[in-house]
Amino acid sequence: MKFFLVTVTSLFLQPYQSAVAGKVLLLPLPFVDSHWFAQLNLGRALVKRGHVVTALVSHDSLSERQTPEFSFETFEDQGTRAKLKTIEGRMFSNSEELSLVGMVQGKLALADELMKHCDLLLGDSALIQRLRDSRYSVMITETFFPCGAILAAYLRVPNVVHIRVDSFTIDFSATGVPQPPAYVPWLWLPFTDQMTFLQRAQNAILSTLVSRVLQGIVSSKFDGLASRYLGVDEALLSVMSRADLWLYRFDHVLDFPAPSMPNMIHVGGLNVRQVIALAEDLEAFVQSSGEDGVVVVSFGSMVKRMTMERAEVMAAAFAQLRQKVVWRFTGVKPTGLGSNTKLMAWLPQNDLLAHPKTRAFISHAGYNGLSEALHHGVPMVCMPFFGDQPTNAARVVARGLGVKLEFTTVTTDELYKTIKHVISNNSYRETAARLSRLHRDQPQSPMERAVWWVEHVIKHGGLPHLRARAVELPWYQYYLLDVAAFLLAVCSAVLGTAWCSCLFVCRMCCRKSSDKVKQQ
Template sequence: MAIVSKPRCSASLLVFLGFLIRHRSSAEKVLLVPPPFGNSHWITLARIGRALVDRGYIVTVVVSEDIVEKRRAEWPDFQFETFQDGGTRATLEAVQDQAHSVARVLSLFELIEAFASVPEYLKQYCALLLEESNLLDQLRARQYSVVISDPFFPCGAVLSAHLDSRVPHIAVMRADPYFLDLKATGVPLPLSYVPFISTDFTDDMTFVKRLQNVVMSTLVPVVGRQSVSSIYDGLVRKYIGKKETIQSVTSRTDLWLYRTDNVLDHPRPSMPSMVQVGGLNVRAAVPLTEDMEAFVQSSGDDGVVVVSFGSMVKTMSTARIEIFAAAFARLRQKVVWRYVGEKPTGLGNNTKLLEWLPQNDLLAHPKTRAFITHAGSNGLYEALHHGVPMVCLPLFGDQPANAARVVARGLGVKLDFSTVTADQLYQAILHVVTNNSYQETAARLSRLHRDQPQSPMERAVWWIEHVIKHGRLPHLRARAVELPWYQYYLLDVAAFLFGVCLVVLGTVWCSCSFFCRKCCTKGGGKMKSQ
């Protein structure tokens, strides 16, 4: 019997393996098109991809040849397709590091100067990707069910349309830096209470702030759209169609996954194709390493303060480092600080420096009392989810707006990174840690954020599967996307009504004038007869 059972077991195993291989080959395929730089953007897409892999999907990522080995080592569950980018990705990363590796607040002029060359390199990267005919043939042969990209790199929408215009396209983002989504979604934005993303305004604005909000919300998007059009319209006409533009291609996007949440962000109008998934980067906490857990437990009842300025910021100027080190040294709490560089001379015994830290797991720890942050979106939602108050020192991008929302919600305080002193930083941390209102507010908002029928990641995956199952979703798109500007703003209706009013008023005026003349004529005739 034993001799007979071996072949049977082997045959059963082969049948089972054959079933798995056949099932995997017939599984739905998803294509991710990440930006060439900006690690936080890539991490967001990668985590969505991992969730889809766990659901049985085959996820392929398009990356340049020089980064593929690193990506493959980090995310072995993905398949990768590569192309030669001529060194543009490395150049873009170098520009980013030069601008943001050292924590500092950049003025508008400094930002423009630092990133003046970025659009041209992004265009080159996109052009080299679209010119890779062998790669495009392979991608078309795979017959992907959906393409997912980040509008931070608009080439994702172009590649999706170039591969097959019938394949749905999904955008995942915090906000569109080029403001193409405003027209693509057709959503109205009442500027009386919807603050511009690059300001630190809330939904409660004074007259002066509303004036500034109107000016910025009107002019900046126009400049942004003109800028991106000048970069990508040529590529769009070459690869998609002569009458197409980057705006028209982006407007074909079937689903917009916004990394926002009404608990932290201000409520605003939305469309059915716009889905909030703020906090999708949050995952279940895993136990800390033995030495980290021992350090955290050594804090006793005082607890721990977590310090991190995101994945791009690696270090600070010497003056800023010593200010932070001196402030942390005065705390009774233990401090875990993500920091790369030489050890500050004023570093206290209570502070632990790490080149990388398990931020989500530390914020989930019951001994964590506060989070010192640059107010990046991912970190904010981790702190919100785990109910940790914050001290925000925003640097660039959407961080000032994020910090303003933290303050408005009562989740923490905001400081100026450029001018903060050691005493101000110490007092701010002490205020947040010892004031029960911040802890209570953080706990309450955490409960609100968690009390959802689906987690943000589950909601994102459900909508992606919905798109894969049903294909493109034109019934979710507002007609506003297709209307010319004069129809959208009802200028033709206004002109017609204005014309009607003129005709009515003109008729009334002429009638009154006519009767007045008649009356005057009759009165004059009677006078003569007498």
């Protein structure tokens, strides 16, 4: 009887499983490794669910990104990816703050090379034919590389956008979601949802003007590709607005509340994976810290160099700590490095942050590390550089998860005292533990939620009913200017009629009064 029930259940579930399982096309950003790592985790989770995942990359990046879980499609990029990596190195690889003007100039150069990279991809007719013949069920893209939206529309495949923050800020226009500047801080400003008057003014002006500039930059580059491959009436914004699903790496615990649409799913902490044991030598080093514990230091995969002056400042501060220090560092070994500090070119960040002996995390406030620290309840010392990092650091401070320092001006003594304060002050540890419990207390993990929604798109062939129609409306309809004009006209007509009626009555009364006087 048990065998019979198992067999019948398997036969009953088999059609459903085959209907849900699909072919997934993943188009990662050609550069910025942290973006690739996030998409890699999502793709691996889909593979575990029985889906077939294919990543589309340039031929010269295949050796760096090849993984046995995925299939790969490649194309010749004629050196555009190498140029993108060069621009990335010029903008981000040095541990220096990026000015607003420098950011706009960098985005202009990136958009130009991304457009060329995309044109080579879409222009590879043999590749496009292979992709069409494969009949993919869904495509996973990101807004930093707008080519994904154009390719998804070209292949007529549902588009799922995987995003933390849009470098060109076109996602707000594409989703149609309002962002009230009174309480929603722009993701490029280090503000909270409780802003002063000057901050609100700055938030309103920059979120409007700079967003228009960045959207204009990317649209000027990709509108031509959209019209060439999809039709003369198509533009990048209209193509991106047809995305079926937006997987936002936002967290309700850390990020501030803001308006959202039904197809915008929050999956903050998506990158946090299952903890595995440390290597023997690293575990021995961590255990040697005793009751004092360990401080983990990492400034991410993008920052590959820092000046010797800054490295010496940090090394001297770490040398004074009673704790052991594990530092992800690839430069020349600082002369003031203490015996308590272990340098590593790469470190298992998630596993170290999960270790019970970890006392603090010193970071640039990149989202991957920040979400891991939040998940494992580790206080932070943030020293942000560029992008969304200052905003992330502001959220850390606002939630009481840690403190913020200026990387370019911090002194050895200031850094040492700040780390010591964060470790010795129980409020940071208690707040981190409380926020960790709050973050974990959800019916699905972020990865389970993301996978469920991707499978929901696959099962139903798209989710157009969840898309807001805001983008399709002319600007005068979106802002209800036609309605305002109609109401103004009606009110004017009513008031005008009332005024004319009053004048008429007054004149009639005056005329009767005048006639009566004449008769007397």
